Amino acid sequence: MPVFPIIATPAGPVSSDAPAWNRQRRSQMPSHRYRNVFDKVDVPLAERxxxxxxxxxxxxxxxxxxxxxxxxxxxxxxxxxxxxxxxxxxxxxxxxxxxxxxxxxxxxxxxxxxxxxxxxxxxxxxxxxxxxxxxxxxxxxxxxxxxxxxxxxxxxxxxxxxxxxxxxxxxxxxxxxxxxxxxxxxxxxxxxxxxxxxxxxxxxxxxxxxxxxxxxxxxxxxxxxxxxxxxxxxxxxxxxxxxxxxxxxxxxxxxxxxxxxxxxxxxxxxxxxxxxxxxxxxxxxxxxxxxxxxxxxxxxxxxxxxxxxxxxxxxxxxxxxxxxxxxxxxxxxxxxxxxxxxQLEMHPRHPYVGDLVHTAFSGTHQDAIKKGFVEHHARAAKESLPATAVEWRVPYLPIDPADIGRSYDAVIRVNSQSGKGGIAYLLETGFGVELPRRLQIDLARHVQRRTDLDGTELSADQLWRIFHEVYVGGKDAADVALISFDSHDEHERTTTRVTLEIEGQQSNSTHEGVGPVEALIEALTVHNRHIEILSLTQTSVRAGNDSDALTMVEYRTVDGSGWVAGVDRSVLTATLNAVVRAVNSAGHTIAAR
CATH class of the missing domain: 3.20.20.70 (Aldolase class I)
Known part of the structure; x- marks a missing residue:
């Protein structure tokens, strides 16, 4: 590899007599059409x-x-x-x-x-x-x-x-x-x-x-x-x-x-x-x-x-x-x-707020962050102070993610973020399923737990089974089921009838002027099952006439937030199943916010 000398040169454009290592090809762009701003605005500032x-x-x-x-x-x-x-x-x-x-x-x-x-x-x-x-x-x-x-x-x-x-x-x-x-x-x-x-x-x-x-x-x-x-x-x-x-x-x-x-x-x-x-x-x-x-x-x-x-x-x-x-x-x-x-989506690399701003894919970055966390918590323990009271000195992370409401799990998962990318790739290529980024991170945690137990490589089919077990599942202990759902227009206004089974008892309700998801949430709210839908993503599993609809829902209750999914030949049924699954995952009775 050649060794380039360090040459002090005055600031300015590269000229034909510049050192060989600093010569650049002229572009074909018409830069001559524009005037330097200093020609337009001369600030008479004697001393700054x-x-x-x-x-x-x-x-x-x-x-x-x-x-x-x-x-x-x-x-x-x-x-x-x-x-x-x-x-x-x-x-x-x-x-x-x-x-x-x-x-x-x-x-x-x-x-x-x-x-x-x-x-x-x-x-x-x-x-x-x-x-x-x-x-x-x-x-x-x-x-x-x-x-x-x-x-x-x-x-x-x-x-x-x-x-x-x-x-x-x-x-x-x-x-x-x-x-x-x-x-x-x-x-x-x-x-x-x-x-x-x-x-x-x-x-x-x-x-x-x-x-x-x-x-x-x-x-x-x-x-x-x-x-x-x-x-x-x-x-x-x-x-x-x-x-x-x-x-x-x-x-x-x-x-x-x-x-x-x-x-x-x-x-x-x-x-x-x-x-x-x-x-x-x-x-x-x-x-x-x-x-x-x-x-x-x-x-x-x-x-x-x-x-x-x-x-x-x-x-x-x-x-x-x-x-x-x-x-x-x-x-x-x-x-x-x-x-x-x-109605504009935030870029995943947007400073401070993007989904990936606390994520490192490089192994050297991951190692430095992990060591920084260990050292940070060691200092907090030594000084008998909460971690939030100790000066922040973690490489690659300019602020503590907790300051802005981000969990430490999102940062600790950085050690398996490359795995997250692989998981997402296999599900997309094997099943045509493109997961929302935050769901990718959540799924990676479950997959990591599985791979830590048996240490084997997982196929796309195995990953899909894990996804199904974690997010789709079946009717669980909360015992909420959707029995029937009918939505139609009456007098230029949408009327929806919902029948639920809650703890073995059926309940009917009618809702006007709202969409299917809103109607179901209103019906659940009557029975003190309060839930907020943060995001809802609909896609299909594989392509063709025999494909299933997949709805992925990020929800929040007073107990925290989570992810669920619904799968069915009908997009609407898949979506409603996902909402019911979210309520079941949240527990029996969720206090109103």
Missing amino acids: TWPDRKLTEAPLWVPVDLRDGNQALPEPMDPARKKRFFELMVAMGYKEIEVGYPSASQTDFDFVRVLAHTDLAPDDVTIVVFTPARRDLIERTIESIRGITNDVVVHMYTATAPIWRDVVLGRDSDNVRALILAGATDVLELAGDLANVRFEFSPEVFNLTEPDYVLDVCDAVTTLWDATRQRPVILNLPATVEVATPNVYADQIEYMHHNIARRDCVILSVHPHNDRGTGIACAELAVLAGAQRVEGCIFGNGERTGNVDIATLALNLHAQGIDPMIDFSDIDEIRRTVEYCN
Whole structure:
């Protein structure tokens, strides 16, 4: 193997006189069509301090999932999903939430009105509403917040970057400035007398706007709105389209931090997007540079490649020993809610929340993690402290999975994760069954127990028998059976009749306007068999006319969660059998949550 010399060379593109080991083939991509961002935005920052600073506390987090994130969904949230997402954010501890764009849709307007007429928003939660700088839309926005007793932020925006001025607005810089001040005047006129209302301004595409121009516009707005310490103005500076390395954004934020007027009367906010994949870095460096507030989405949903992921940002702080001020102690429940509301599945490698983030397939990683766990618990025993009170020092795992509600079983199983992959492969190739990832992990535990006993290699048929024994099984001690099930439409409304046998006694019930699974769960609930279906996956066993339907169900009761399955020629029967199996597996009587 050749030994390459270490040669110090100035930063820059590879040239024809570069060392032979550093020459690269030119691509055929038309890179010459694009200008370096430094040619577009020259930040007049004489001295930067952000590289020497350290993060010491959490900024104010502002989730924009209900507005910016919602606008980016193929299917925007209906009122029920919006309500569930809002309740999640409140439960997690967010104190300022952007709830919608009331002038853009009736659904958003109506949701804001719900907050005005109910106690859905606790008194200490600030409501943010979003509007362009146009009088009729501002009027509609202010109309939506009438009667809300919580603190409210009216968030006005206008694009300020040259391309947007030229291509989108068709106005020069002076006309855009006048448009912004006219909108700010309308906001002040319509809401200035509301004591619980504060104002926010976003010069959209801030990061591509001339620094002196955006500074002038922001100062004009804070002067017009008379920013004070008692009623501060939020200046939100979005990297609407990420176009530069994160240090450029940090310089831009620091320039504003040092030069805006009424600095002690302004809350400096940032709203990074993720077009270059560095939204997290942009936000972290922006906070070092003086930002006090970060807007983004939980797990990073948003237009194009998304908004900055404020869950990852918060847990990055947690991993450095800084309280993120937000509760992620049940991250899987947070994920389920976000996936349900967004109708978007989380990537298994997504930081902190993905199914595989605590899993190692490499043998060397597995060995290091195992040794780290042994050492961690040994230190806890030596100091007579619970494991959660001892400094976390486990290789490859930046945080303790227990902090976010993950069980240690999921990490300890890392020693058999390669086996899990093999199990999944054999069942898929032998039976056409593709298991959900969390069910793969659960099944691997049972298979490992079997292989530990006899030490033999298992075939696909043997694996299928283990799967059937563990998850399908038969009627067990809980003694719940489905006798009959009939669902049909009456007067344009679905009516379902369910007959159950519970502890030897038959019971009939009728359910209207719900699907088959919901009807069965309602029937079981009448008899104090309470169960929550977390996920339901339907597939077939083998292919062809003689294939069986397979339904796999992840359920939860007060006693914990688990997996069951149902197999039948009928998809519906397989699904209902799985639900009954889940109830039987949970025990006799499960108290209502």
